[in-house]
Structures are given as structure tokens and as C-alpha cells.
Amino acid sequence: TQTVSQSDAHVTVFEGDSVELRCNYSYGGSIYLSWYIQHHGHGLQFLLKYYSGNPVVQGVNGFEAEFSKSDSSFHLRKASVHWSDSAVYFCAVTRTEGADRLTFGKGTQLIIQP
Amino acid sequence: GPKVLQIPSHQIIDMGQMVTLNCDPVSNHLYFYWYKQILGQQMEFLVNFYNGKVMEKSKLFKDQFSVERPDGSYFTLKIQPTALEDSAVYFCASSLEVDTGQLYFGEGSKLTVL
Numbered sequence: 334t335q336t337v338s339q340s341d342a343h344v345t346v347f348e349g350d351s352v353e354l355r356c357n358y359s360y361g362g363s364i365y366l367s368w369y370i371q372h373h374g375h376g377l378q379f380l381l382k383y384y385s386g387n388p389v390v391q392g393v394n395g396f397e398a399e400f401s402k403s404d405s406s407f408h409l410r411k412a413s414v415h416w417s418d419s420a421v422y423f424c425a426v427t428r429t430e431g432a433d434r435l436t437f438g439k440g441t442q443l444i445i446q447p
Numbered sequence: 448g449p450k451v452l453q454i455p456s457h458q459i460i461d462m463g464q465m466v467t468l469n470c471d472p473v474s475n476h477l478y479f480y481w482y483k484q485i486l487g488q489q490m491e492f493l494v495n496f497y498n499g500k501v502m503e504k505s506k507l508f509k510d511q512f513s514v515e516r517p518d519g520s521y522f523t524l525k526i527q528p529t530a531l532e533d534s535a536v537y538f539c540a541s542s543l544e545v546d547t548g549q550l551y552f553g554e555g556s557k558l559t560v561l
Contacts, residue, residue, distance in 0.1 A: 365547070365548025367548045369552075375555075376451070376538055376553050376555050379551070382547075382548045425548075433495065433542060433550060434492045435490075435492060436492070437489045438489060440489060
């Protein structure tokens with residue numbers, strides 16, 4: 334069984350600040366880790382994913398995430414947030430064998446203050 | 448970018464009625480998915496579908512649920528009969544390949560069962 338934990342339900346920062354959204358997972362096999370963004374009233378949009386290689390992966394709109402096997406983590410970061418980054422961010426894990434059955438975390442709502 | 452379209456965006460029905468949610472996946476995609484999101488909660492996998500068959504389904508995919516994609520038309524989720532606990536937003540997703548961890552989601556169909 335794979336699980337995904339996002340410890341922060343809400344994160345509030347000011348526009349221009351850096352931000353880190355935390356994600357921890359548990360799974361014993363080979364997996365993909367990914368991040369999705371959901372703006373209010375819309376579907377999820379893919380941001381980035383990790384499977385192997387360089388533990389820091391770059392995504393769209395200046396987002397990056399770093400995989401840590403020792404910490405079982407895949408935290409999402411952005412150096413300078415924009416008001417349009419306000420959304421709910423979901424971390425997800427899926428095994429590499431079989432179909433893409435994503436297991437999502439509960440999401441972190443990022444609130445950008447002016 | 449690639450778009451997944453869902454029809455209807457909202458549907459209100461009485462408990463016990465049948466409902467069909469339609470999904471027009473990305474044109475060259477081969478794998479199709481339904482996810483369920485109850486308000487304020489994480490998205491949960493229902494079912495995935497390939498080559499005319501269900502590949503995998505979760506325990507949320509009750510006997511009253513069915514999926515099909517007749518002759519390359521809409522990928523549909525049918526619930527018959529509906530129950531109060533079926534009220535949720537249902538998201539369709541598609542992918543070109545399996546085991547990539549990258550899905551394209553529609554904007555969701557909000558189902559309210561009265």
C-alpha cells in the first residue's frame with residue numbers, strides 16, 4: 334500500500350517570497366512521484382515528476398521539487414511566488430508497474446498575500 | 448496544451464436515478480481514468496480503462512458504476528442507481544502511455560444527488 338502525506342493543509346506567503354510545500358510518501362517498490370496544481374473550480378494540471386536520476390526536477394512556472402530517498406520526501410519549491418500561484422497543490426505517487434493509479438495526498442492550499 | 452473535456456460540468460439528480468458523465472479525452476491518448484473528489488478532500492482513483500476494458504478499479508467503484516467507450520466516442524461513467532454518497536466532483540483523465548505518472552485531467556463534472 335502506498336501513502337502520501339502532505340503535512341500542511343494551508344501555507345500563506347507574500348508575493349515574491351519563496352515557498353516550500355512538503356510531501357512525504359511511503360512505498361516499498363519502484364514509483365513515480367509527481368506534483369499537480371488545482372486552481373479553484375478546475376481540474377488538476379501536471380507540474381513535474383520524478384522517477385530516477387537527478388533528484389532535483391524542474392517543472393513549469395519556476396517550480397522545482399527535490400526527491401530524498403532517506404527522508405522519503407518530495408518537497409515542492411518555488412523561489413519567488415506570484416499571486417497566480419494561489420491554488421491547491423497535490424503530491425501523488427504511482428507505482429511504475431501496471432496502470433497509472435495515482436495516490437494523492439490531501440493537498441496543500443497555497444495562499445499568496447499581496 | 449492537450450485538453451480533456453467533460454460534459455456536463457454540473458448535474459443535479461434525484462437519488463435512484465441514472466446519470467452518465469461524459470469525457471472526451473486527448474485525441475491520441477489510449478488510457479483513460481476516472482477519479483472522485485468529495486468537496487475539500489483528496490482526489491481518489493476509481494477506475495482505469497484501456498483497449499475497451501477495465502484494467503483496475505478501486506473499492507470506490509461500486510457495482511452501480513460502469514465505464515465504456517463505444518467506438519472511440521466519449522469515455523463514459525454511468526452510475527445506476529445513484530446514491531447520496533455519490534455526490535462529488537468526478538474527474539476524467541487520459542494518458543498516451545501507461546506508467547508515466549503524468550495524466551491530463553478534465554475540469555470535472557460536479558454531481559449532486561438529492
